[in-house]
Amino acid sequence: MPSPPPELLVSYRPANFQERGLAVPFTAPALAGARVRLGGREAGGFEVILPNPSGSRGVYIMPWAAARDTFRPSVHDHLLATALGAMADFTPASLRRAAHAVAAGGAAGRVARRAAEAAMAAERKHVLQTHFHLLLGLIRATEPPGAHPLPPEREEQAKLERRAGAAVLHLARTLATTTATIAGWIEALATLFAPVGVGPSAQEAFLPRLLAALTRFSKDVEDRGRTGGEAFTPARLLARHAATTATFTRAALAAAAALLADPFALARMWQTDRAAVAAAVVRTDWLLDGWAQVLVLWQNAAGGEQTVLDEILRIVPHLPTDVLGDQTSEDETLPLAPRRKAAAFRPMTCAGGILARNEALRALSLGTLAA
Amino acid sequence: MSGGVSTIGPAEIKALRRLLVDARADQITRVVAMIDSLPERGEADDLLTPFRARLAEINPPRPLNFPRLLFIPIDPLIVPGPRWRRGTLGVPRTVLTPLARHVGRALAEDATAIEAMIAGRSVADRAVIHAAGAKLWPAAARVLTSASPPPDWQDATGLPVSDHAAIAGAIAVLLAQAVPIQRLVDGLSGGEAPDDAEMALRAILASAAERGSQALAVMIALLMNRLPSFSRLPELAREIAAAQDKDGRMAAERATEHTLESLANSPAIALAANGTGGLVHAAETIAHATTLLTGLAEQSAARPDRQLLIDELRRSIDRACRDSFSLLLERHLLAPLASLATVDDDTITGLEAVARDLRAFEQASRQAGSGELYDRILRDAGKRIAATALPRIDRMRLVEILNNSDTALALLGARPS
Numbered sequence: 187m188p189s190p191p192p193e194l195l196v197s198y199r200p201a202n203f204q205e206r207g208l209a210v211p212f213t214a215p216a217l218a219g220a221r222v223r224l225g226g227r228e229a230g231g232f233e234v235i236l237p238n239p240s241g242s243r244g245v246y247i248m249p250w251a252a253a254r255d256t257f258r259p260s261v262h263d264h265l266l267a268t269a270l271g272a273m274a275d276f277t278p279a280s281l282r283r284a285a286h287a288v289a290a291g292g293a294a295g296r297v298a299r300r301a302a303e304a305a306m307a308a309e310r311k312h313v314l315q316t317h318f319h320l321l322l323g324l325i326r327a328t329e330p331p332g333a334h335p336l337p338p339e340r341e342e343q344a345k346l347e348r349r350a351g352a353a354v355l356h357l358a359r360t361l362a363t364t365t366a367t368i369a370g371w372i373e374a375l376a377t378l379f380a381p382v383g384v385g386p387s388a389q390e391a392f393l394p395r396l397l398a399a400l401t402r403f404s405k406d407v408e409d410r411g412r413t414g415g416e417a418f419t420p421a422r423l424l425a426r427h428a429a430t431t432a433t434f435t436r437a438a439l440a441a442a443a444a445l446l447a448d449p450f451a452l453a454r455m456w457q458t459d460r461a462a463v464a465a466a467v468v469r470t471d472w473l474l475d476g477w478a479q480v481l482v483l484w485q486n487a488a489g490g491e492q493t494v495l496d497e498i499l500r501i502v503p504h505l506p507t508d509v510l511g512d513q514t515s516e517d518e519t520l521p522l523a524p525r526r527k528a529a530a531f532r533p534m535t536c537a538g539g540i541l542a543r544n545e546a547l548r549a550l551s552l553g554t555l556a557a
Numbered sequence: 558m559s560g561g562v563s564t565i566g567p568a569e570i571k572a573l574r575r576l577l578v579d580a581r582a583d584q585i586t587r588v589v590a591m592i593d594s595l596p597e598r599g600e601a602d603d604l605l606t607p608f609r610a611r612l613a614e615i616n617p618p619r620p621l622n623f624p625r626l627l628f629i630p631i632d633p634l635i636v637p638g639p640r641w642r643r644g645t646l647g648v649p650r651t652v653l654t655p656l657a658r659h660v661g662r663a664l665a666e667d668a669t670a671i672e673a674m675i676a677g678r679s680v681a682d683r684a685v686i687h688a689a690g691a692k693l694w695p696a697a698a699r700v701l702t703s704a705s706p707p708p709d710w711q712d713a714t715g716l717p718v719s720d721h722a723a724i725a726g727a728i729a730v731l732l733a734q735a736v737p738i739q740r741l742v743d744g745l746s747g748g749e750a751p752d753d754a755e756m757a758l759r760a761i762l763a764s765a766a767e768r769g770s771q772a773l774a775v776m777i778a779l780l781m782n783r784l785p786s787f788s789r790l791p792e793l794a795r796e797i798a799a800a801q802d803k804d805g806r807m808a809a810e811r812a813t814e815h816t817l818e819s820l821a822n823s824p825a826i827a828l829a830a831n832g833t834g835g836l837v838h839a840a841e842t843i844a845h846a847t848t849l850l851t852g853l854a855e856q857s858a859a860r861p862d863r864q865l866l867i868d869e870l871r872r873s874i875d876r877a878c879r880d881s882f883s884l885l886l887e888r889h890l891l892a893p894l895a896s897l898a899t900v901d902d903d904t905i906t907g908l909e910a911v912a913r914d915l916r917a918f919e920q921a922s923r924q925a926g927s928g929e930l931y932d933r934i935l936r937d938a939g940k941r942i943a944a945t946a947l948p949r950i951d952r953m954r955l956v957e958i959l960n961n962s963d964t965a966l967a968l969l970g971a972r973p974s
Contacts, residue, residue, distance in 0.1 A: 214962075260957065261953050261957045261965050264966060292951065292954070293950060296902040297906060299902075300902065493744070539913065539917065
């Protein structure tokens with residue numbers, strides 16, 4: 187039975203990140219800028235949140251089954267939806283991994299496939315680096331001062347392994363658990379903290395790089411707003427919104443990184459309240475979720491900044507009310523995208539061309555992550 | 558402005574004309590490049606007149622020069638000199654060189670600066686055209702508005718001096734609005750109309766209407782070509798003209814007649830449908846024509862005679878496209894797929910681009926008719942692609958591009974629940 191037509195929810199102010207949903211890189215033209223969140227009547231189902239295509243305020247919220255019937259998803263989107271249904275948790279990192287895997291399977295084309303493979307390789311490298319630095323931190327925290335002539339980061343491989351083994355044993359005894367459990371925790375924490383970054387190359391991790399790009403975007407857009415004339419007036423408001431998001435993110439990133447300062451405290455917290463550790467890390471990811479698509483659009487505007495600005499205003503991630511607290515609602519600060527008129531205009535652009543553009547942007551977005 | 562005289566004499570022109578009769582595409586391209594390089598084209602330019610249809614087909618790279626930049630905005634209205642008739646809305650090609658020379662002289666140092674901006678560029682350099690055009694077109698409009706006929710007008714154009722004012726005046730009206738028109742064209746290139754598009758269009762039409770109904774008719778004819786997606790154009794023009802106590806209805810009628818006549822007489826669609834100018838060119842040309850005809854048909858509901866003409870034009874486009882689509886599909890996609898030796902990234906990406914162009918060709922063509930035929934051809938093509946030895950995901954994507962995602966999933970994988 188066909189799904190009923192989706193209804194427009196004019197006043198939409200998500201209370202929290204879960205309600206805002208995850209930015210999902212669907213490639214079908216009608217699904218561009220979509221978000222997904224848990225919910226819907228089907229078991230394990232999820233809902234799709236689509237910005238009002240007319241550019242006016244509001245969103246459409248519908249179960250995936252209705253979106254599938256109404257908006258003709260691409261093959262890539264079908265496969266990604268299947269992967270979303272199988273995700274253990276609905277977090278930006280989980281969706282990123284699922285989306286990488288689908289793109290690496292070639293569903294968004296060969297260019298996106300290579301970019302996804304590179305992004306996955308970069309992620310594996312960051313997990314390994316984080317794992318290594320977590321061990322170094324643990325060694326430093328367990329060894330008494332002057333116990334070894336060399337600091338762990340300058341130690342030769344075999345000796346370092348012995349020192350790491352001793353540190354893991356010490357932590358296991360302290361927390362009354364096994365070394366295998368501690369090794370498992372370190373592995374899990376390395377995966378969790380890899381996007382945050384740790385050690386001397388922390389700024390190369392995914393979230394610090396995205397935050398740096400968001401900060402640059404904010405400045406760039408503000409400059410454009412100042413010099414671009416009346417047409418770029420919304421740019422200044424957008425720049426302010428990006429700067430606000432960057433400020434929240436910087437604080438969240440610092441809080442997540444601070445957890446790594448004391449490996450014993452972190453391990454104790456992980457032992458007793460794993461969700462609290464995860465929440466501290468995931469908050470940064472949630473804050474930046476959806477900005478990668480915005481940044482790629484802006485970076486590839488190639489002289490068409492005004493058109494891209496309109497596109498960005500449709501998909502720009504709004505901050506939930508539980509983040510903004512007492513600050514001014516974004517409904518009052520963010521401008522609307524100009525409304526689109528269809529009545530007098532017959533589009534000549536082929537849907538296949540828009541799909542190809544979305545796939546190219548997807549590849550660029552993946553390439554940015556892998557860089 | 559560049560000066561000097563043609564370095565090609567009557568004997569050479571005669572010899573070249575003989576050569577061009579049966580010339581291959583590469584030979585025509587060489588001759589065009591030679592003529593383009595002349596400081597003064599003079600009679601050599603006439604050489605190209607009988608071959609303009611083939612030029613459209615071959616689409617050789619054309620260097621950007623001052624006259625070409627000047628008249629890019631009015632290109633859809635340019636007609637061969639011998640076909641031009643007094644009182645019609647076209648611009649005879651023979652007037653371009655003397656008018657460009659006149660504008661160049663009048664703009665003096667500004668013209669030199671513009672020439673420096675476009676030196677070494679081709680007509681494909683859109684950013685340069687927009688930047689240099691923004692300087693040239695409004696200035697040229699001012700020159701042409703008040704220009705007297707150049708001394709060589711009659712010799713160069715074969716037209717009496719009395720024709721100069723009407724032709725130069727019409728070009729001036731069009732060039733004065735070239736920048737806003739280009740902005741509208743760019744704004745619509747993404748497939749959606751910005752909110753202020755109609756307001757901009759109203760301003761353009763109002764400015765032409767102020768100069769009289771002939772100027773308005775010429776402007777509508779140009780806009781029909783540049784913005785075929787705006788089906789309400791004649792209606793809008795009538796409204797605007799009425800507000801100025803002008804006869805907008807007649808202007809819109811004349812523009813429509815001119816546009817239909819141009820479509821009927823132009824070999825460009827039939828040539829494009831053959832695919833010899835490339836699949837992208839074919840898809841764009843056909844999409845332009847079918848979109849235009851659909852809009853004109855909507856505006857001609859009360860004119861059965863015009864409806865008949867539009868239907869006939871549609872049928873002729875339909876015939877040209879359906880005859881060639883299967884051949885193009887086979888030649889550009891199915892045959893290369895069948896003999897594919899390697900499946901590296903570039904090969905697959907290239908084949909996907911071809912499939913996308915073919916689909917754009919088909920979507921434009923089906924606006925003229927034969928929708929069921931295209932459905933059948935594409936369905937059969939999808940089955941053939943699904944049966945090849947390509948990796949499954951590549952087959953799925955090619956079927957998706959040529960058909961849709963549902964067909965791809967039905968042929969090659971279960972639809973996810």
